[in-house]
Structure formats: C-alpha cells, structure tokens
Amino acid sequence: MATRLQSASPPSLPRRIGAFFFRHPNWxxxxxxxxxxLWLGVFYLGSLGALLTQSFFRLDGFTGRxxxxxxxxxxxxxxxxxxxxxxxxxxxxxxxxxxxxxALIAFPLAYYMxxxxxxxxxxxxxxxxxxxxxxxxxxxxxxxxxxxAQEGVLTWFINGLxxxxxxxxxxxxxxxxxxxxxxSLLGTFIVFVYIWLPYMILPINAALERVPKSVIEASGDLGxxxxxxxxxxxxxxxxxxxxxxxxxxxxxxxxxxxxxxxxGNSSFFIGQAVFVQQGTAGNIPLAAAFTVIPVAIMAxxxxxxxxxxxxDAL
Amino acid sequence: xxxxxxxxxxxxxxxxxxxxxxxxxxxxNLDIYDGxxxxxxxxxxxxxxxxxxLIAGFEQPTSGSILLHGQEMAGVPPFERDxxxxxxxxxxxxxxxxxxxxxxxxMIKKVPKAEIQRRVTEMLEMVRLPGxxxxxxxxxxxxxxxxxxxxxALVNHPRVLLLDEPLGALDLKLRQQMQIELKAIxxxxxxxFIFVTHDQEEALTMSDRLAxxxxxxxxxxGTPAEVYERPITGFVAGFVGTSNLISGTVAERLTGSSQTxxxxxxxxxxxxxxxxxxxxMCAITGTIRDVIYLGINTRYLVEVGNGVDITVVQQNxxxxxxxxxxxxxxxxxLVWNKANNRPLVGV
Numbered sequence: 001m002a003t004r005l006q007s008a009s010p011p012s013l014p015r016r017i018g019a020f021f022f023r024h025p026n027w028x029x030x031x032x033x034x035x036x037x038l039w040l041g042v043f044y045l046g047s048l049g050a051l052l053t054q055s056f057f058r059l060d061g062f063t064g065r066x067x068x069x070x071x072x073x074x075x076x077x078x079x080x081x082x083x084x085x086x087x088x089x090x091x092x093x094x095x096x097x098x099x100x101x102x103a104l105i106a107f108p109l110a111y112y113m114x115x116x117x118x119x120x121x122x123x124x125x126x127x128x129x130x131x132x133x134x135x136x137x138x139x140x141x142x143x144x145x146x147x148x149a150q151e152g153v154l155t156w157f158i159n160g161l162x163x164x165x166x167x168x169x170x171x172x173x174x175x176x177x178x179x180x181x182x183x184s185l186l187g188t189f190i191v192f193v194y195i196w197l198p199y200m201i202l203p204i205n206a207a208l209e210r211v212p213k214s215v216i217e218a219s220g221d222l223g224x225x226x227x228x229x230x231x232x233x234x235x236x237x238x239x240x241x242x243x244x245x246x247x248x249x250x251x252x253x254x255x256x257x258x259x260x261x262x263x264g265n266s267s268f269f270i271g272q273a274v275f276v277q278q279g280t281a282g283n284i285p286l287a288a289a290f291t292v293i294p295v296a297i298m299a300x301x302x303x304x305x306x307x308x309x310x311x312d313a314l
Numbered sequence: 315x316x317x318x319x320x321x322x323x324x325x326x327x328x329x330x331x332x333x334x335x336x337x338x339x340x341x342x343n344l345d346i347y348d349g350x351x352x353x354x355x356x357x358x359x360x361x362x363x364x365x366x367x368l369i370a371g372f373e374q375p376t377s378g379s380i381l382l383h384g385q386e387m388a389g390v391p392p393f394e395r396d397x398x399x400x401x402x403x404x405x406x407x408x409x410x411x412x413x414x415x416x417x418x419x420x421m422i423k424k425v426p427k428a429e430i431q432r433r434v435t436e437m438l439e440m441v442r443l444p445g446x447x448x449x450x451x452x453x454x455x456x457x458x459x460x461x462x463x464x465x466x467a468l469v470n471h472p473r474v475l476l477l478d479e480p481l482g483a484l485d486l487k488l489r490q491q492m493q494i495e496l497k498a499i500x501x502x503x504x505x506x507f508i509f510v511t512h513d514q515e516e517a518l519t520m521s522d523r524l525a526x527x528x529x530x531x532x533x534x535x536g537t538p539a540e541v542y543e544r545p546i547t548g549f550v551a552g553f554v555g556t557s558n559l560i561s562g563t564v565a566e567r568l569t570g571s572s573q574t575x576x577x578x579x580x581x582x583x584x585x586x587x588x589x590x591x592x593x594x595m596c597a598i599t600g601t602i603r604d605v606i607y608l609g610i611n612t613r614y615l616v617e618v619g620n621g622v623d624i625t626v627v628q629q630n631x632x633x634x635x636x637x638x639x640x641x642x643x644x645x646x647x648l649v650w651n652k653a654n655n656r657p658l659v660g661v
Contacts, residue, residue: 212405214403214405215405215407215408217370217372217392217399217401218399218401218405218406218407219407219418220371220372220391220393221370221372221392221393221397221467222398222418222419222466222467222470223393223419223470224393224418228422232418233407237408237409
C-alpha cells in the first residue's frame with residue numbers, strides 16, 4: 001500500500017476537479033443548476049415579467065402609441081368588456097369540458113393497461129397512445145377538419161347509420177352547434193379531446209401502476225363489491241394522476257389558438273384574442289392583459305392540484 | 315356427524331389450478347377442521363399460496379370443488395365469502411388511517427358507527443396497538459403494519475382467517491414474538507387459521523396440523539410431531555428439519571435391506587470406536603470430515619464410506635468450539651436406535 005502511494009503520479013486534472021467539487025458541495029450544486037437557472041430566470045421569468053408590466057401600460061387610441069405609464073386602464077376599459085368576458089368564459093368552459101371528457105375516456109384505458117394488459121399488449125398500447133405525438137400537430141388538426149366537414153367521413157358514416165336526424169338535432173343546439181361539425185364549438189371540443197388525450201392517459205396509468213394488486217384484492221376480501229372498491233380504493237389512489245393529467249389538458253386548451261382557428265364557429269378563444277390584439281391591432285397592453293387571465297387561472301388550478309397531491313403522480 | 319369428530323371448515327376435493335402448462339395446484343384433497351391452526355408448508359412455487367388464493371376466491375379452480383362449511387364455493391366472489399386474508403405485503407390502504415383500515419370491513423357491512431368504534435378500539439388493543447387509530451400506514455414499522463393487517467381481518471369475525479406468509483418480512487426476533495402472539499390470538503378467538511409459510515420451524519411451532527406441499531401436490535398431512543418424527547417421503551424428511559437419507563449399500567450394511575430410510579441428525583450419538591451395542595442399535599464407523607459450530611450445538615459431517623456423508627448434531631454439553639474443531643479428521647463410531655429409522659416411499 002505504502003509503495004503504491006509513493007509511486008502514484010500526481011492526480012490528473014479531472015480527478016482534481018472532481019475532488020474540488022467533492023470538498024465544496026455548494027459549488028457542485030451551482031454548476032448543476034447554472035444553465036437551467038439562467039434559462040428559467042432570463043427567458044421564462046423575464047418574459048413573464050415583461051408581459052405583466054406591459055399589461056399595466058395602455059395604448060393611446062388616437063396616436064396608436066403605447067403609453068408607458070402604470071395604470072389599470074387597459075384592464076378596466078378594454079379587457080373587462082362583456083364581449084371579452086365572453087371569450088374568457090368560452091375558453092374556460094371548453095377547457096373544463098375537455099378535461100372532464102379526457103379523464104372519462106382515459107381512465108378505463110389506463111386501467112386496462114395497468115391491470116389487465118399483458119406485457120406485449122401494454123407495450124403496443126403505449127406505442128399507440130404516443131404515436132400521434134410523432135406527427136405534426138397542424139397536420140392532425142387539418143385532418144380532423146376533413147373528417148368533421150359536411151362532406152366528411154364522419155357525417156357520411158352517421159348518415160349511413162340513419163342517424164342524420166340526430167346529428168342535425170345536435171348541431172341545432174345553440175352555442176355548441178353550427179352548420180357542420182367542423183364549424184361548431186362541438187367540433188373544437190372533439191379535436192381538443194383527441195389532441196390532448198395522451199397527456200391524460202399517461203399520468204393516470206402511472207398512478208394506477210403504483211396501486212398494488214393486493215390492495216385491490218384486500219378490499220374485495222373485506223367484503224367490498226367492485227363498485228365500492230372503485231370508489232373507496234382505486235379512484236382515491238389514482239386521483240393524483242387524474243389531477244396531474246388535468247393540468248396538461250386544461251392548461252393546453254386554455255392557451256391554444258390554432259385548433260379553434262381551424263375548427264370552430266369563428267368565435268374567439270383567449271389565445272386567438274391575444275394573437276389578434278398583438279398582431280393585427282398592435283395593442284400589446286391588451287394582449288398582455290388577456291394573457292394574464294390564463295396565468296391567474298392556472299396559478300389557482302396548480303395550488304388546488306398540489307393540495308390534491310398531483311405532483312406526486314408526475 | 316358425531317360429537318367427537320370436529321366439523322370440517324374447508325374441504326378441497328380433487329382441486330386443480332393450472333396456469334397454462336404450469337400445474338400450480340394438482341389434484342389436491344384436503345380437509346381443514348373448525349378452530350384448527352393449519353399450516354400449508356412448502357418451498358416457493360409449491361402451490362401453497364395458490365391453494366390459499368383458491369380458498370379466498372382470488373383464483374378459481376380449473377377443476378375440482380372447494381367447500382366452505384359445506385357450501386360449494388364455485389363462482390362465489392371473494393366479497394361474498396366469510397373468510398378474511400392477511401396479505402404477505404399487508405396490503406393496507408395507504409390513503410386511510412389505521413382506524414379507517416380496521417373499520418373498512420365493518421363499514422361495508424353497515425355496522426352502526428358506535429359499534430364500529432368500539433370494535434376497532436378493542437381489536438387494536440388485542441394486537442397491542444392501542445391509540446394508533448389516527449396514524450397513516452406509512453408512519454408505522456413493519457411489525458406494526460403486520461398487526462394492523464391482522465386487526466383489519468379479525469375485526470370482521472370471519473369463520474376462517476387466511477394468512478399468507480404474514481411474518482416473512484419481519485426480522486427474526488420480531489417474527490418469533492409474533493409467532494407466539496398469533497398462536498395466542500388464535501386460541502383466544504377460536505377462528506380457523508390457515509397459515510402459509512416456507513419456514514418449517516414456524517410451521518412446527520404454531521400449527522395444530524400442517525400439510526407439506528411440493529410441486530402442487532401434498533406430500534404429507536399431520537401434526538407437527540407426526541410430520542417431523544415420521545416423514546413418509548424423502549421430500550418431507552429433507553424439507554422439514556434436516557435428515558440423513560440413507561440408501562443403497564450403506565443401507566444394506568446397516569439394516570440388511572437396500573430400502574431408503576431417513577434418520578434425524580440429532581438421533582445419532584458419536585461414540586468411541588470399539589464400543590459394542592445390542593441388536594436394537596445401528597452402528598457405523600466413519601471419519602469426521604467437517605465441523606460446523608452453531609453455539610447451541612455442533613453439526614458434524616461424518617464420511618462413512620461409499621462417498622456417503624452422515625450429518626450428526628450433538629449438544630455442546632461440555633465441548634466448546636475449540637474441542638469441536640479439534641475433532642476434525644478423527645475416527646468415530648456413529649450409533650443410533652433402529653427404531654428411529656424411517657423407511658421412505660417414492661425415493
């Protein structure tokens with residue numbers, strides 16, 4: 001041992017650097033976080049701060065210039081109008097409906113994947129759930145435009161089943177209806193559910209995978225029929241996964257401006273309003289004020305989600 | 315049924331459970347009596363846990379029939395069976411408190427709130443966890459979780475309690491303590507306990523009777539003393555305790571017949587070569603090949619010729635480890651009573 005120490009050459013540079021970080025754990029933490037902190041600090045929080053600041057400025061309607069003075073005028077006079085609140089409400093309610101529908105569709109599939117599917121089938125299902133994410137979002141949305149169109153395959157199929165009257169009746173419902181599925185809020189909703197569904201399936205599946213089979217058996221063993229076991233054991237244990245998935249479906253719907261632009265009855269969602277205000281109208285303060293609304297909604301939502309334990313399921 | 319013969323709690327008649335080509339349980343016949351502490355003993359994969367799951371209703375037999383207190387159980391789901399299970403991993407509900415876990419079965423039966431409260435408190439006292447109602451399972455130690463699982467099952471007063479290696483995850487001291495407690499609880503409540511274990515010592519300690527499983531079949535059923543003292547197959551002789559299986563020429567030299575027999579290591583005495591014995595004794599000379607000092611006793615491996623080793627266990631009456639190890643390589647005479655030879659079938 002002694003001879004080895006004597007004959008050892010001085011430690012190489014990588015070893016010296018390694019030893020330095022071993023002796024100074026704070027430096028190694030700093031090195032680890034430098035890049036993400038820069039990114040988050042400058043680009044993420046910086047732009048968020050700029051956005052918030054802009055929302056307190058206002059556009060001078062006469063000169064078309066931005067008045068860099070702090071005030072609530074943009075909120076009071078321009079944002080909080082009945083027409084704009086209509087947009088907020090439409091976006092919020094659609095996001096809620098999309099979230100609920102996604103959860104209802106995702107849960108049985110995730111449950112099947114976690115409980116019943118064989119190893120091979122499970123792998124295949126993962127692939128099928130993730131496969132749509134490989135292709136372009138725009139292409140998939142336009143594909144749905146064609147599927148849902150008046151002359152599209154879905155209408156053709158429904159007519160073939162002799163259910164054209166039912167489709168007509170549904171499309172006659174005010175607010176969600178329209179001339180055809182592709183020009184209705186119902187169509188927007190269908191495409192939103194399709195696009196965000198994978199983000200709901202995966203966290204629910206992850207949560208269900210963590211429920212031991214024996215816990216479910218124990219409930220039955222203690223006399224609980226399957227429905228009782230589902231309500232009292234499976235759903236509470238999978239709930240953090242549902243909430244985690246809903247963060248995705250809800251926030252993504254809240255911010256999206258492409259789907260309602262392509263499929264829908266041309267009544268605005270928040271994202272489109274932002275797009276029009278900052279682009280066409282050049283009213284950056286109003287666009288910023290519009291953006292603050294989903295940020296505020298999501299802040300509240302995430303607080304509730306944390307309280308429900310959603311972050312343990314991600 | 316006469317007063318002497320106890321009533322049958324569980325009767326398994328020619329029960330098979332196959333998973334594809336694997337015969338987990340193969341033509342099983344078994345009667346377990348009311349109020350008995352019955353162990354299913356066997357190595358892993360021998361079918362003992364599948365047997366338990368068949369009784370609980372988590373598995374359905376491929377063929378054959380299971381009667382619970384005389385009632386056919388085919389097609390009866392677990393939640394309609396008057397049995398409760400203590401799971402190997404305890405399977406406590408992680409989102410509920412200890413109190414809610416124990417109350418679960420009673421809540422389903424819609425027992426009045428006050429009575430639930432009383433019975434939960436009483437049961438937690440019985441398993442010596444008083445006052446822990448409001449803890450979460452994650453805040454308990456392994457031994458405490460085990461007791462909660464026991465309380466959660468027993469509070470329903472099932473007629474049969476199934477225990478699937480419930481002590482497997484506990485350390486040795488705690489396991490021995492729980493063995494005694496479980497037995498005491500069983501005698502107090504008078505419920506039939508069916509206890510799955512791979513630990514032969516545990517099965518011998520606790521059971522009224524036990525069944526030894528191997529490859530999905532039962533090799534022997536009997537009281538601990540019967541199974542230990544009179545094993546009928548080579549597997550039982552080897553699995554329950556240790557045995558010397560003696561066959562071929564060595565058996566012929568000792569008994570005049572080449573039929574295989576077993577002899578327990580503790581029945582053999584090490585004598586000085588040259589001593590003489592009566593006809594009722596077996597005697598064979600050999601060389602001590604290895605010595606394993608175990609504190610309470612010492613295990614000697616004695617080579618007796620023809621490549622056969624006989625294991626002998628001797629109490630360390632006066633000998634210490636130094637004496638024991640010094641005997642390595644010595645010529646000795648092994649002596650035991652012929653009455654302790656157990657002729658075996660199927661070897």
